[in-house]
Amino acid sequence: MANNNGNHTSTSLRLKTGLAEMLKGGVIMDVMDVDQAIIAEKAGAVAVMALERVPAMIRAQGGVARMSHPGMIKAIQKAVSIPVMAKVRIGHFVEAQVLETLSVDFIDESEVLTPADELHHIDKHAFKTPFVCGAKDLGEALRRIAEGAALIRTKGEPGTGDVIHAVRHMRQITSEIKALTVLSDQELYAAAKNLRAPYELVVSVARTGKLPVPNFSAGGIATPADAALMMQLGAETVFVGSGIFMKEGNIRLEVGLAPNGQPLAPEERAEAESRATAIVRAATHFDDPAIVAEASEDCLGAMKGLAVGTIEVADMMQNRGW
Amino acid sequence: MIPSTPTIGVLALQGAFEVHARRLASLGANTALIRTPEQLAPLDALVLPGGESTTFLWHLERSGFYDILNAFVRTKPVFGTCAGCILLAKEVSNPAQKSFGVLDISVERNAYGRQNDSAILTSETILPGGPLEMVFIRAPRISRIGPGVESLANRETTGGIAASPVLIRQGNLLAATFHPELSEDTRVHQLFLDIVRSAT
Numbered sequence: 001m002a003n004n005n006g007n008h009t010s011t012s013l014r015l016k017t018g019l020a021e022m023l024k025g026g027v028i029m030d031v032m033d034v035d036q037a038i039i040a041e042k043a044g045a046v047a048v049m050a051l052e053r054v055p056a057m058i059r060a061q062g063g064v065a066r067m068s069h070p071g072m073i074k075a076i077q078k079a080v081s082i083p084v085m086a087k088v089r090i091g092h093f094v095e096a097q098v099l100e101t102l103s104v105d106f107i108d109e110s111e112v113l114t115p116a117d118e119l120h121h122i123d124k125h126a127f128k129t130p131f132v133c134g135a136k137d138l139g140e141a142l143r144r145i146a147e148g149a150a151l152i153r154t155k156g157e158p159g160t161g162d163v164i165h166a167v168r169h170m171r172q173i174t175s176e177i178k179a180l181t182v183l184s185d186q187e188l189y190a191a192a193k194n195l196r197a198p199y200e201l202v203v204s205v206a207r208t209g210k211l212p213v214p215n216f217s218a219g220g221i222a223t224p225a226d227a228a229l230m231m232q233l234g235a236e237t238v239f240v241g242s243g244i245f246m247k248e249g250n251i252r253l254e255v256g257l258a259p260n261g262q263p264l265a266p267e268e269r270a271e272a273e274s275r276a277t278a279i280v281r282a283a284t285h286f287d288d289p290a291i292v293a294e295a296s297e298d299c300l301g302a303m304k305g306l307a308v309g310t311i312e313v314a315d316m317m318q319n320r321g322w
Numbered sequence: 323m324i325p326s327t328p329t330i331g332v333l334a335l336q337g338a339f340e341v342h343a344r345r346l347a348s349l350g351a352n353t354a355l356i357r358t359p360e361q362l363a364p365l366d367a368l369v370l371p372g373g374e375s376t377t378f379l380w381h382l383e384r385s386g387f388y389d390i391l392n393a394f395v396r397t398k399p400v401f402g403t404c405a406g407c408i409l410l411a412k413e414v415s416n417p418a419q420k421s422f423g424v425l426d427i428s429v430e431r432n433a434y435g436r437q438n439d440s441a442i443l444t445s446e447t448i449l450p451g452g453p454l455e456m457v458f459i460r461a462p463r464i465s466r467i468g469p470g471v472e473s474l475a476n477r478e479t480t481g482g483i484a485a486s487p488v489l490i491r492q493g494n495l496l497a498a499t500f501h502p503e504l505s506e507d508t509r510v511h512q513l514f515l516d517i518v519r520s521a522t
Contacts, residue, residue: 011442014442014457014504015437015440015441015442015457015459018440018457018459018501018504019437019440019459019460021337021338021341021372021504022337022338022372022373022374022404022405022459022460023337023373023374024336024337024338024339024340024373025334025335025336025337025339025373026336026337026373026374026377041376042380043380044376044377044380044381045377046336046373046374046377047374077436081376081416081417081431081432082374082376082377083374083436083437083460100438103435103436103437103438103439104436104437105436105437105460106437128438129437129438130437277380280377280380280381281381281384284334284335284336284357284381285357285358288357288358
Protein backbone atom coordinates (compact mmCIF):
# COMPACT_ATOMS: atom_id res chain seq x y z
CA MET A 1 0.00 0.00 0.00
CA ALA A 2 1.30 3.44 -0.86
CA ASN A 3 2.36 5.45 2.15
CA ASN A 4 0.95 8.77 3.11
CA ASN A 5 3.90 11.13 2.94
CA GLY A 6 2.36 13.43 0.37
CA ASN A 7 5.25 13.52 -2.10
CA HIS A 8 4.36 13.77 -5.76
CA THR A 9 4.97 10.17 -6.76
CA SER A 10 3.06 8.65 -3.90
CA THR A 11 0.11 11.05 -4.22
CA SER A 12 -0.07 10.44 -7.93
CA LEU A 13 0.15 6.63 -7.58
CA ARG A 14 -2.57 6.60 -4.91
CA LEU A 15 -4.92 8.52 -7.20
CA LYS A 16 -4.15 6.12 -10.03
CA THR A 17 -4.67 2.91 -8.04
CA GLY A 18 -7.68 4.61 -6.40
CA LEU A 19 -9.49 4.70 -9.74
CA ALA A 20 -8.55 1.04 -10.32
CA GLU A 21 -10.10 0.29 -6.92
CA MET A 22 -13.39 1.86 -8.12
CA LEU A 23 -13.40 -0.42 -11.18
CA LYS A 24 -13.27 -3.67 -9.18
CA GLY A 25 -15.97 -6.31 -9.45
CA GLY A 26 -17.01 -5.26 -12.93
CA VAL A 27 -16.58 -5.60 -16.67
CA ILE A 28 -14.59 -3.29 -18.94
CA MET A 29 -15.77 -3.60 -22.53
CA ASP A 30 -14.03 -2.93 -25.85
CA VAL A 31 -16.15 -0.61 -27.98
CA MET A 32 -15.57 0.62 -31.51
CA ASP A 33 -18.08 3.47 -31.78
CA VAL A 34 -20.51 5.63 -29.81
CA ASP A 35 -23.38 3.22 -30.34
CA GLN A 36 -21.45 0.33 -28.79
CA ALA A 37 -20.25 2.55 -25.92
CA ILE A 38 -23.86 3.38 -25.06
CA ILE A 39 -24.83 -0.30 -25.23
CA ALA A 40 -21.93 -1.10 -22.88
CA GLU A 41 -22.88 1.60 -20.37
CA LYS A 42 -26.54 0.56 -20.37
CA ALA A 43 -25.49 -3.05 -19.87
CA GLY A 44 -23.65 -2.13 -16.66
CA ALA A 45 -20.02 -1.88 -17.85
CA VAL A 46 -17.76 -0.07 -15.35
CA ALA A 47 -15.66 1.43 -18.16
CA VAL A 48 -15.20 1.20 -21.90
CA MET A 49 -12.02 0.72 -23.93
CA ALA A 50 -12.27 2.82 -27.09
CA LEU A 51 -10.51 1.14 -30.01
CA GLU A 52 -11.00 1.10 -33.75
CA ARG A 53 -10.77 -2.65 -34.19
CA VAL A 54 -11.33 -5.32 -31.56
CA PRO A 55 -8.49 -7.88 -31.32
CA ALA A 56 -10.35 -10.51 -33.35
CA MET A 57 -10.55 -8.06 -36.27
CA ILE A 58 -6.91 -7.04 -35.94
CA ARG A 59 -6.00 -10.71 -36.00
CA ALA A 60 -8.11 -11.35 -39.09
CA GLN A 61 -7.23 -8.20 -41.01
CA GLY A 62 -3.56 -7.83 -40.17
CA GLY A 63 -1.77 -4.52 -40.78
CA VAL A 64 -0.32 -2.15 -38.19
CA ALA A 65 -2.68 -1.55 -35.27
CA ARG A 66 -2.28 1.91 -33.70
CA MET A 67 -3.86 4.28 -31.18
CA SER A 68 -7.48 5.12 -31.99
CA HIS A 69 -8.45 8.31 -33.79
CA PRO A 70 -8.85 11.20 -31.28
CA GLY A 71 -12.20 12.17 -32.81
CA MET A 72 -13.59 8.74 -32.06
CA ILE A 73 -12.30 8.83 -28.47
CA LYS A 74 -13.78 12.29 -27.88
CA ALA A 75 -17.15 11.24 -29.27
CA ILE A 76 -17.25 8.29 -26.87
CA GLN A 77 -16.19 10.49 -23.92
CA LYS A 78 -19.12 12.76 -24.73
CA ALA A 79 -21.59 9.88 -25.05
CA VAL A 80 -21.05 8.04 -21.75
CA SER A 81 -20.52 9.00 -18.09
CA ILE A 82 -18.37 5.97 -17.16
CA PRO A 83 -14.55 6.07 -17.47
CA VAL A 84 -13.14 5.86 -21.00
CA MET A 85 -9.87 3.99 -21.60
CA ALA A 86 -7.82 3.76 -24.78
CA LYS A 87 -4.80 1.80 -25.99
CA VAL A 88 -1.32 2.86 -27.05
CA ARG A 89 1.38 0.79 -28.69
CA ILE A 90 4.04 -0.66 -26.36
CA GLY A 91 6.74 1.99 -25.96
CA HIS A 92 4.88 4.67 -27.96
CA PHE A 93 5.04 7.45 -25.41
CA VAL A 94 3.83 10.08 -27.85
CA GLU A 95 0.58 8.21 -28.41
CA ALA A 96 0.35 8.22 -24.60
CA GLN A 97 0.97 11.98 -24.50
CA VAL A 98 -1.88 12.40 -26.97
CA LEU A 99 -4.25 10.27 -24.89
CA GLU A 100 -3.26 12.15 -21.73
CA THR A 101 -4.06 15.41 -23.50
CA LEU A 102 -7.44 13.97 -24.46
CA SER A 103 -8.02 13.19 -20.74
CA VAL A 104 -8.76 9.51 -21.18
CA ASP A 105 -9.22 7.97 -17.73
CA PHE A 106 -6.82 5.03 -18.19
CA ILE A 107 -4.18 4.32 -20.85
CA ASP A 108 -3.65 0.67 -21.82
CA GLU A 109 -0.09 0.08 -23.05
CA SER A 110 -1.25 -2.92 -24.99
CA GLU A 111 0.16 -5.95 -26.78
CA VAL A 112 -3.01 -5.93 -28.90
CA LEU A 113 -1.54 -3.05 -30.90
CA THR A 114 1.65 -3.36 -32.94
CA PRO A 115 4.62 -2.58 -30.64
CA ALA A 116 6.58 0.62 -31.29
CA ASP A 117 9.70 -0.21 -29.25
CA GLU A 118 11.30 -3.65 -29.02
CA LEU A 119 13.18 -2.90 -25.81
CA HIS A 120 11.53 -0.17 -23.76
CA HIS A 121 8.07 0.23 -22.34
CA ILE A 122 6.73 3.70 -21.58
CA ASP A 123 7.99 5.46 -18.43
CA LYS A 124 4.54 5.63 -16.91
CA HIS A 125 5.62 7.65 -13.85
CA ALA A 126 5.98 10.61 -16.21
CA PHE A 127 2.21 10.74 -16.76
CA LYS A 128 -0.66 12.00 -14.65
CA THR A 129 -3.05 9.59 -16.38
CA PRO A 130 -2.96 6.06 -14.94
CA PHE A 131 -1.75 3.10 -17.03
CA VAL A 132 -2.83 -0.52 -17.21
CA CYS A 133 -0.40 -3.09 -18.65
CA GLY A 134 -0.61 -6.77 -19.51
CA ALA A 135 1.46 -9.52 -17.89
CA LYS A 136 1.92 -13.26 -18.36
CA ASP A 137 3.87 -13.86 -15.16
CA LEU A 138 4.91 -12.17 -11.93
CA GLY A 139 8.23 -10.82 -13.22
CA GLU A 140 6.52 -9.09 -16.14
CA ALA A 141 3.84 -7.66 -13.82
CA LEU A 142 6.48 -6.26 -11.45
CA ARG A 143 8.54 -4.76 -14.30
CA ARG A 144 5.42 -2.91 -15.49
CA ILE A 145 4.64 -1.75 -11.94
CA ALA A 146 8.24 -0.53 -11.58
CA GLU A 147 7.67 1.56 -14.72
CA GLY A 148 4.58 3.08 -13.08
CA ALA A 149 1.62 0.88 -14.09
CA ALA A 150 -1.27 1.39 -11.64
CA LEU A 151 -3.14 -1.71 -12.74
CA ILE A 152 -2.12 -5.10 -14.14
CA ARG A 153 -4.24 -7.33 -16.33
CA THR A 154 -3.27 -10.86 -17.18
CA LYS A 155 -2.79 -11.02 -20.94
CA GLY A 156 -4.41 -14.23 -22.13
CA GLU A 157 -4.52 -14.42 -25.91
CA PRO A 158 -6.61 -11.50 -27.20
CA GLY A 159 -9.20 -11.86 -29.92
CA THR A 160 -9.55 -15.62 -29.68
CA GLY A 161 -12.54 -16.22 -27.41
CA ASP A 162 -10.40 -19.03 -25.94
CA VAL A 163 -9.88 -18.52 -22.21
CA ILE A 164 -7.04 -21.01 -21.78
CA HIS A 165 -4.18 -18.52 -21.68
CA ALA A 166 -6.06 -16.08 -19.46
CA VAL A 167 -6.28 -19.00 -17.02
CA ARG A 168 -2.64 -19.94 -17.54
CA HIS A 169 -1.39 -16.40 -16.85
CA MET A 170 -3.60 -15.89 -13.79
CA ARG A 171 -2.54 -19.24 -12.32
CA GLN A 172 1.09 -18.46 -13.10
CA ILE A 173 1.03 -15.11 -11.28
CA THR A 174 -0.90 -16.52 -8.33
CA SER A 175 1.45 -19.47 -7.88
CA GLU A 176 4.56 -17.29 -8.21
CA ILE A 177 3.17 -14.94 -5.54
CA LYS A 178 2.46 -17.87 -3.21
CA ALA A 179 5.97 -19.21 -3.75
CA LEU A 180 7.50 -15.85 -2.73
CA THR A 181 5.62 -15.72 0.57
CA VAL A 182 7.49 -18.75 1.97
CA LEU A 183 11.00 -17.55 1.10
CA SER A 184 13.43 -16.29 3.72
CA ASP A 185 14.81 -12.75 3.49
CA GLN A 186 18.12 -13.98 2.09
CA GLU A 187 16.35 -15.98 -0.64
CA LEU A 188 14.46 -12.92 -1.92
CA TYR A 189 17.58 -11.48 -3.60
CA ALA A 190 17.91 -14.51 -5.85
CA ALA A 191 14.14 -14.52 -6.39
CA ALA A 192 14.32 -10.91 -7.64
CA LYS A 193 17.15 -11.90 -9.98
CA ASN A 194 15.19 -14.86 -11.35
CA LEU A 195 12.03 -12.81 -11.77
CA ARG A 196 14.02 -9.99 -13.45
CA ALA A 197 12.10 -7.61 -11.20
CA PRO A 198 13.11 -4.88 -8.73
CA TYR A 199 14.06 -6.27 -5.31
CA GLU A 200 11.85 -3.81 -3.37
CA LEU A 201 8.74 -4.88 -5.27
CA VAL A 202 9.59 -8.56 -4.79
CA VAL A 203 9.89 -7.96 -1.04
CA SER A 204 6.55 -6.16 -1.01
CA VAL A 205 4.82 -9.09 -2.76
CA ALA A 206 6.50 -11.60 -0.44
CA ARG A 207 5.26 -9.71 2.64
CA THR A 208 1.70 -8.95 1.50
CA GLY A 209 0.97 -12.00 -0.65
CA LYS A 210 -0.44 -9.83 -3.42
CA LEU A 211 0.54 -7.40 -6.14
CA PRO A 212 0.95 -3.79 -4.98
CA VAL A 213 -1.71 -2.72 -7.53
CA PRO A 214 -5.06 -4.31 -8.49
CA ASN A 215 -4.98 -7.34 -10.80
CA PHE A 216 -7.61 -7.72 -13.54
CA SER A 217 -7.90 -10.29 -16.32
CA ALA A 218 -8.15 -10.09 -20.11
CA GLY A 219 -7.63 -12.04 -23.30
CA GLY A 220 -10.13 -14.63 -24.55
CA ILE A 221 -12.98 -14.10 -22.05
CA ALA A 222 -16.13 -14.67 -24.14
CA THR A 223 -18.93 -16.04 -21.95
CA PRO A 224 -20.50 -15.42 -18.51
CA ALA A 225 -18.87 -18.62 -17.25
CA ASP A 226 -15.46 -17.45 -18.53
CA ALA A 227 -15.85 -14.19 -16.60
CA ALA A 228 -16.87 -16.03 -13.40
CA LEU A 229 -13.97 -18.47 -13.86
CA MET A 230 -11.42 -15.65 -14.00
CA MET A 231 -12.99 -13.94 -10.96
CA GLN A 232 -12.89 -17.21 -8.97
CA LEU A 233 -9.23 -17.58 -9.96
CA GLY A 234 -8.51 -14.19 -8.42
CA ALA A 235 -9.19 -11.54 -11.09
CA GLU A 236 -10.70 -8.42 -9.52
CA THR A 237 -12.42 -7.31 -12.74
CA VAL A 238 -12.49 -8.62 -16.31
CA PHE A 239 -11.86 -6.99 -19.67
CA VAL A 240 -14.04 -8.35 -22.46
CA GLY A 241 -12.98 -7.45 -25.97
CA SER A 242 -14.15 -9.25 -29.06
CA GLY A 243 -16.60 -11.40 -27.08
CA ILE A 244 -19.45 -8.92 -27.01
CA PHE A 245 -19.71 -7.27 -30.39
CA MET A 246 -18.52 -10.16 -32.57
CA LYS A 247 -21.45 -12.07 -33.97
CA GLU A 248 -21.85 -15.77 -33.40
CA GLY A 249 -20.29 -18.05 -35.98
CA ASN A 250 -17.87 -15.82 -37.81
CA ILE A 251 -15.60 -12.84 -37.54
CA ARG A 252 -17.30 -10.04 -39.45
CA LEU A 253 -14.70 -7.56 -40.44
CA GLU A 254 -17.10 -4.68 -40.88
CA VAL A 255 -19.08 -4.98 -37.68
CA GLY A 256 -19.17 -1.81 -35.63
CA LEU A 257 -16.71 0.08 -37.79
CA ALA A 258 -19.67 2.10 -39.00
CA PRO A 259 -17.69 4.49 -41.21
CA ASN A 260 -20.98 5.88 -42.44
CA GLY A 261 -22.42 6.12 -38.93
CA GLN A 262 -24.69 3.11 -39.32
CA PRO A 263 -25.74 1.59 -36.01
CA LEU A 264 -25.89 -2.14 -35.40
CA ALA A 265 -28.84 -4.00 -36.94
CA PRO A 266 -31.60 -4.51 -34.34
CA GLU A 267 -31.09 -8.26 -34.10
CA GLU A 268 -27.33 -7.90 -33.82
CA ARG A 269 -27.81 -5.22 -31.18
CA ALA A 270 -30.11 -7.40 -29.08
CA GLU A 271 -27.56 -10.22 -29.18
CA ALA A 272 -24.69 -7.93 -28.20
CA GLU A 273 -26.79 -6.47 -25.34
CA SER A 274 -27.61 -9.95 -24.08
CA ARG A 275 -23.93 -10.93 -24.03
CA ALA A 276 -22.90 -7.70 -22.34
CA THR A 277 -25.54 -7.87 -19.59
CA ALA A 278 -25.01 -11.59 -18.99
CA ILE A 279 -21.25 -11.14 -18.55
CA VAL A 280 -21.75 -8.16 -16.19
CA ARG A 281 -24.08 -10.26 -14.04
CA ALA A 282 -21.71 -13.21 -13.96
CA ALA A 283 -18.72 -11.01 -13.01
CA THR A 284 -20.55 -9.66 -9.93
CA HIS A 285 -22.12 -12.97 -8.87
CA PHE A 286 -19.09 -15.05 -9.83
CA ASP A 287 -19.37 -17.28 -6.78
CA ASP A 288 -23.09 -17.99 -7.16
CA PRO A 289 -23.50 -20.78 -9.75
CA ALA A 290 -27.29 -20.35 -9.85
CA ILE A 291 -26.95 -16.76 -11.06
CA VAL A 292 -24.13 -17.65 -13.47
CA ALA A 293 -26.47 -20.35 -14.85
CA GLU A 294 -29.26 -17.78 -15.34
CA ALA A 295 -26.86 -15.36 -16.99
CA SER A 296 -25.58 -18.09 -19.30
CA GLU A 297 -29.17 -18.89 -20.26
CA ASP A 298 -29.91 -15.24 -21.06
CA CYS A 299 -26.81 -14.96 -23.24
CA LEU A 300 -27.56 -15.15 -26.96
CA GLY A 301 -24.62 -16.91 -28.58
CA ALA A 302 -20.89 -16.45 -28.22
CA MET A 303 -18.17 -15.68 -30.72
CA LYS A 304 -17.06 -18.80 -32.56
CA GLY A 305 -13.51 -18.05 -31.58
CA LEU A 306 -10.16 -19.44 -32.50
CA ALA A 307 -8.51 -22.18 -30.42
CA VAL A 308 -5.22 -20.82 -29.08
CA GLY A 309 -3.56 -24.17 -29.70
CA THR A 310 -3.83 -23.63 -33.46
CA ILE A 311 -2.05 -20.23 -33.41
CA GLU A 312 1.65 -20.14 -34.29
CA VAL A 313 3.78 -18.80 -31.44
CA ALA A 314 5.02 -16.01 -33.71
CA ASP A 315 1.41 -14.86 -34.23
CA MET A 316 0.59 -14.63 -30.53
CA MET A 317 -0.03 -11.14 -29.21
CA GLN A 318 0.85 -12.14 -25.64
CA ASN A 319 4.55 -12.45 -26.49
CA ARG A 320 4.76 -8.73 -27.23
CA GLY A 321 6.13 -6.93 -24.15
CA TRP A 322 9.50 -7.38 -22.49
CA MET B 323 -31.40 -2.11 20.29
CA ILE B 324 -28.18 -2.45 18.35
CA PRO B 325 -25.72 -4.98 19.79
CA SER B 326 -22.33 -3.59 20.79
CA THR B 327 -20.68 -5.30 17.82
CA PRO B 328 -22.86 -4.16 14.94
CA THR B 329 -23.04 -6.01 11.64
CA ILE B 330 -22.41 -3.61 8.80
CA GLY B 331 -22.95 -4.68 5.22
CA VAL B 332 -21.02 -3.27 2.28
CA LEU B 333 -22.87 -3.31 -1.03
CA ALA B 334 -20.56 -5.44 -3.19
CA LEU B 335 -22.20 -5.31 -6.60
CA GLN B 336 -19.13 -3.47 -7.86
CA GLY B 337 -16.54 -0.91 -6.76
CA ALA B 338 -14.38 -0.25 -3.70
CA PHE B 339 -16.25 -2.57 -1.35
CA GLU B 340 -13.22 -4.51 -0.08
CA VAL B 341 -11.37 -1.53 1.37
CA HIS B 342 -14.51 -0.37 3.21
CA ALA B 343 -15.06 -3.84 4.70
CA ARG B 344 -11.42 -4.08 5.78
CA ARG B 345 -11.56 -0.66 7.44
CA LEU B 346 -14.82 -1.38 9.30
CA ALA B 347 -13.49 -4.76 10.48
CA SER B 348 -10.33 -3.06 11.77
CA LEU B 349 -12.57 -0.75 13.85
CA GLY B 350 -14.39 -3.68 15.44
CA ALA B 351 -17.50 -4.19 13.30
CA ASN B 352 -18.74 -7.46 11.86
CA THR B 353 -18.84 -6.99 8.11
CA ALA B 354 -20.64 -8.71 5.25
CA LEU B 355 -20.40 -8.25 1.50
CA ILE B 356 -23.90 -7.78 0.09
CA ARG B 357 -24.76 -8.92 -3.44
CA THR B 358 -28.41 -10.02 -3.15
CA PRO B 359 -31.47 -8.45 -1.46
CA GLU B 360 -31.91 -11.38 0.94
CA GLN B 361 -28.52 -10.60 2.47
CA LEU B 362 -29.79 -7.22 3.80
CA ALA B 363 -32.02 -8.79 6.46
CA PRO B 364 -29.53 -9.33 9.33
CA LEU B 365 -27.74 -5.98 8.88
CA ASP B 366 -27.65 -3.11 11.38
CA ALA B 367 -26.28 -0.71 8.78
CA LEU B 368 -24.96 -0.52 5.23
CA VAL B 369 -22.17 1.16 3.27
CA LEU B 370 -22.76 2.13 -0.36
CA PRO B 371 -19.19 2.32 -1.70
CA GLY B 372 -17.59 4.19 -4.57
CA GLY B 373 -17.68 2.71 -8.04
CA GLU B 374 -19.87 3.41 -11.04
CA SER B 375 -23.38 4.50 -10.02
CA THR B 376 -24.74 3.45 -13.44
CA THR B 377 -23.43 -0.09 -12.83
CA PHE B 378 -24.94 -0.18 -9.32
CA LEU B 379 -28.32 0.91 -10.70
CA TRP B 380 -28.17 -1.68 -13.46
CA HIS B 381 -27.71 -4.46 -10.89
CA LEU B 382 -30.23 -3.03 -8.42
CA GLU B 383 -33.01 -2.79 -10.96
CA ARG B 384 -32.97 -6.55 -11.40
CA SER B 385 -34.76 -8.98 -9.06
CA GLY B 386 -36.46 -6.32 -6.94
CA PHE B 387 -33.24 -5.29 -5.17
CA TYR B 388 -33.89 -1.57 -5.74
CA ASP B 389 -37.20 -1.51 -3.85
CA ILE B 390 -35.87 -3.53 -0.92
CA LEU B 391 -32.80 -1.32 -0.62
CA ASN B 392 -35.01 1.77 -0.97
CA ALA B 393 -36.87 0.66 2.16
CA PHE B 394 -33.60 -0.16 3.97
CA VAL B 395 -32.04 3.30 3.46
CA ARG B 396 -35.15 4.88 5.02
CA THR B 397 -34.91 2.86 8.23
CA LYS B 398 -31.25 1.99 8.96
CA PRO B 399 -27.98 3.93 9.16
CA VAL B 400 -26.32 4.17 5.74
CA PHE B 401 -22.96 5.62 4.68
CA GLY B 402 -22.56 6.49 1.00
CA THR B 403 -19.22 7.45 -0.55
CA CYS B 404 -18.94 8.97 -4.04
CA ALA B 405 -21.25 6.75 -6.16
CA GLY B 406 -23.00 5.77 -2.93
CA CYS B 407 -23.65 9.43 -2.12
CA ILE B 408 -25.12 9.86 -5.61
CA LEU B 409 -27.52 6.93 -5.05
CA LEU B 410 -28.82 8.48 -1.80
CA ALA B 411 -29.32 12.01 -3.18
CA LYS B 412 -32.67 13.63 -3.84
CA GLU B 413 -31.51 15.08 -7.16
CA VAL B 414 -28.77 13.91 -9.55
CA SER B 415 -27.46 15.76 -12.61
CA ASN B 416 -24.83 15.35 -15.37
CA PRO B 417 -26.71 13.31 -16.43
CA ALA B 418 -29.94 13.05 -14.42
CA GLN B 419 -30.50 9.53 -13.11
CA LYS B 420 -32.64 7.53 -10.72
CA SER B 421 -31.79 7.69 -7.00
CA PHE B 422 -33.32 6.81 -3.61
CA GLY B 423 -33.88 10.50 -2.86
CA VAL B 424 -33.60 9.97 0.88
CA LEU B 425 -30.81 12.52 1.40
CA ASP B 426 -31.96 16.11 0.83
CA ILE B 427 -29.11 17.18 -1.46
CA SER B 428 -28.47 17.86 -5.14
CA VAL B 429 -25.40 16.17 -6.67
CA GLU B 430 -23.62 16.76 -9.95
CA ARG B 431 -21.73 13.69 -11.22
CA ASN B 432 -18.09 14.00 -12.38
CA ALA B 433 -18.31 17.69 -11.55
CA TYR B 434 -14.57 18.37 -11.49
CA GLY B 435 -13.76 16.59 -14.76
CA ARG B 436 -12.12 13.28 -15.60
CA GLN B 437 -9.40 11.19 -13.89
CA ASN B 438 -6.69 13.77 -14.67
CA ASP B 439 -8.66 16.16 -12.42
CA SER B 440 -8.76 13.74 -9.49
CA ALA B 441 -6.94 15.12 -6.43
CA ILE B 442 -5.87 14.50 -2.85
CA LEU B 443 -6.66 17.55 -0.70
CA THR B 444 -6.38 18.26 3.01
CA SER B 445 -8.95 20.35 4.80
CA GLU B 446 -10.33 21.31 8.20
CA THR B 447 -13.52 19.55 9.25
CA ILE B 448 -15.72 19.71 12.32
CA LEU B 449 -14.33 16.31 13.38
CA PRO B 450 -11.81 16.62 16.24
CA GLY B 451 -8.19 15.72 15.48
CA GLY B 452 -7.00 18.29 12.96
CA PRO B 453 -7.13 18.49 9.17
CA LEU B 454 -8.47 15.52 7.22
CA GLU B 455 -6.96 14.08 4.04
CA MET B 456 -9.58 13.64 1.30
CA VAL B 457 -9.07 11.51 -1.82
CA PHE B 458 -11.30 12.74 -4.66
CA ILE B 459 -11.60 10.41 -7.68
CA ARG B 460 -13.72 11.60 -10.62
CA ALA B 461 -15.66 13.19 -7.80
CA PRO B 462 -19.24 14.41 -7.74
CA ARG B 463 -20.14 17.80 -6.26
CA ILE B 464 -22.92 18.53 -3.79
CA SER B 465 -24.48 21.71 -5.17
CA ARG B 466 -27.30 22.08 -2.62
CA ILE B 467 -28.07 20.79 0.85
CA GLY B 468 -31.50 20.93 2.47
CA PRO B 469 -32.23 22.48 5.90
CA GLY B 470 -32.03 19.12 7.72
CA VAL B 471 -28.57 18.36 6.37
CA GLU B 472 -25.41 19.18 8.32
CA SER B 473 -22.16 19.87 6.46
CA LEU B 474 -19.15 18.42 8.31
CA ALA B 475 -16.46 19.44 5.78
CA ASN B 476 -16.09 21.56 2.66
CA ARG B 477 -13.96 21.46 -0.45
CA GLU B 478 -12.58 24.91 -1.15
CA THR B 479 -13.01 26.62 -4.49
CA THR B 480 -10.86 24.70 -6.99
CA GLY B 481 -10.36 25.36 -10.68
CA GLY B 482 -13.09 27.99 -10.73
CA ILE B 483 -15.60 25.56 -9.20
CA ALA B 484 -17.23 27.06 -6.11
CA ALA B 485 -16.71 25.63 -2.62
CA SER B 486 -19.19 22.93 -1.58
CA PRO B 487 -19.87 20.41 1.20
CA VAL B 488 -18.01 17.09 0.84
CA LEU B 489 -18.99 15.30 4.06
CA ILE B 490 -22.58 15.57 5.21
CA ARG B 491 -24.93 14.05 7.76
CA GLN B 492 -28.71 13.88 7.87
CA GLY B 493 -29.85 11.90 10.90
CA ASN B 494 -28.45 8.39 10.54
CA LEU B 495 -27.33 8.96 6.97
CA LEU B 496 -23.71 9.91 6.31
CA ALA B 497 -22.29 10.73 2.88
CA ALA B 498 -18.95 11.78 1.43
CA THR B 499 -17.98 12.80 -2.09
CA PHE B 500 -14.39 11.69 -1.35
CA HIS B 501 -12.97 8.28 -0.38
CA PRO B 502 -12.11 8.00 3.33
CA GLU B 503 -11.48 4.26 2.72
CA LEU B 504 -8.41 5.21 0.63
CA SER B 505 -6.76 7.25 3.43
CA GLU B 506 -5.05 5.98 6.57
CA ASP B 507 -7.21 8.28 8.72
CA THR B 508 -10.06 6.29 10.30
CA ARG B 509 -12.13 9.17 11.70
CA VAL B 510 -14.91 9.15 9.09
CA HIS B 511 -15.55 5.42 9.43
CA GLN B 512 -15.38 5.80 13.22
CA LEU B 513 -18.05 8.50 13.01
CA PHE B 514 -20.27 6.12 11.05
CA LEU B 515 -19.73 3.38 13.63
CA ASP B 516 -20.71 5.86 16.36
CA ILE B 517 -23.88 6.69 14.41
CA VAL B 518 -24.66 2.97 14.04
CA ARG B 519 -24.05 2.27 17.74
CA SER B 520 -26.25 5.14 18.88
CA ALA B 521 -29.07 4.40 16.43
CA THR B 522 -32.23 3.27 18.15
